[in-house]
Amino acid sequence: MCGIAGLFSKSPELSGSLGSHLAEMLLQLGDRGPDSAGVAFYRDRVAPGSTKVTLHSADPRQDWQGVQGALADAFGAGEVEVRASHAVIVVETDAEATVRWLRERYPELRVMSAGEAIEIYKEAGLPSEFVERFDLASMSGTHALGHTRMATESKVTTDGSHPFSTGLDLCLVHNGSLSNHNCLREQLRAEGIEFQTLNDTEVAAGYLTWKLREGASLEAALEGCLEDLDGFYTFAVGTVDGFAVLRDPIACKPAVMAETDDWVAMASEYRAIATLPGADDAEMWEPEPGRVYSWDRAPVP
């Protein structure tokens, strides 16, 4: 099953309380995916040339100050912000150098996301516990995606949870299951795309990473999914400026979208959208199969 929620703010008030709204949406989708939960928040965009990384550690006693100090010595870095098993650090160099250095010095840490605005948090366990543990209600942001997982294709682990990073400031959440992921994973490995799990969605994420690396626009990369992915999916993709939604042509997996003057939302079910202010009067529709929908805000001048 799985549940997806996406929320894009059009007002400063809503941006300030984005976390509490996304938390309410995730709670409504908890019984669609009781195995794991995860979110991607876009907020506090860093200066060009710097990189924001979200790191995960399996060690509850992880010395995050030590990691921050080492990064500060190597490149210059801001304060570390710890949130449950994850930590966010802004590093004063580009993403490639940051990630390469982290892999060499701290191979035990997992880089969940890297970019200018993205932060990804995810864990196995009940969505209601995730919402509490990661204190989602305290988070702000311009837009965010969330996911509740009912595993079908691979193990219930942090790494198997969504969202999956698909490149700088990009992530993917998925409701459905893919049938040709084993074959496609090998093809993508041959193209130099790395995989950490046997999860099907990670292959879709790797596919998008590959398409974008080869110069495709996000829209073209998603349209490529219609040709190259076999299986069921409703995808939501987060970008630095917004998000995009795609359902497979058969459209077994649900999706509802709604818009008001203050927000654009998508969810697996309306009951998640019903928690948002003004939902009763929102313009609402079901995205058509095989068609890419996207929202973004005008670039900052």
Next chain:
Amino acid sequence: MTIVESAPVVSEVDLAVTPLRELNARLHAQPRGRWRVLNPRGAHAVAVGIDAPLEVEIEGHVGYYCAGMNKHATVRVRGNAGVGLAENTMSGTVVVEGNASQSAGATGRGGLLVVHGSAAARCGISMKGIDIVVHGSVGHMSAFMAQKGCLVVCGDAGDALGDSIYESHLYVRGAVAGLGADCVEKEMKEHHAAELRDLLTRAEADFDPSEFRRYGSARTLYNFNVDNAGAY
């Protein structure tokens, strides 16, 4: 105790405070009456399994399976409906003032389903006697394996309409993106026009039957053809 047959009493249930199971249990316990349901907020399985001539009005959007397995009741939704609206209904009437998600009226054996907006994919899938009138359009694979009853679409129909259809009657006023296997356009005879006119009237759909085209089974797929015996 005296029961006043014509009393205009409306029982109100607010789903913001009353659990869904309590609402459905109360609806199952009543032989008749009028009910108004507030704050459905996308809840699943609202007003399912009613087996009495109740009148139920739901003020807002509902989730999955609303009014499923209905028998005798009239259920009106003042909003949109999620997946599996009026699934497997036996009789009665279900009216949705907004749009319906996929598989509306699936496997229904009788009764009337009216959608004032549009219905998504697989509307009337495996219908077995229910009549469905959609004022707007329907998505792909509608009336898949439809066996009996009528699907009336006042707007357009998506791809693969009536795939593997048995004996349902399909009436479409707008464009059909594509017909499914063994579904063909058929002549609109007078008794078909009369059947369509009656359904449009009952569904409060103000359209002229002459604007519709009829589709149905070519009967080449589900009838055993002795010439093909060697293939079995």
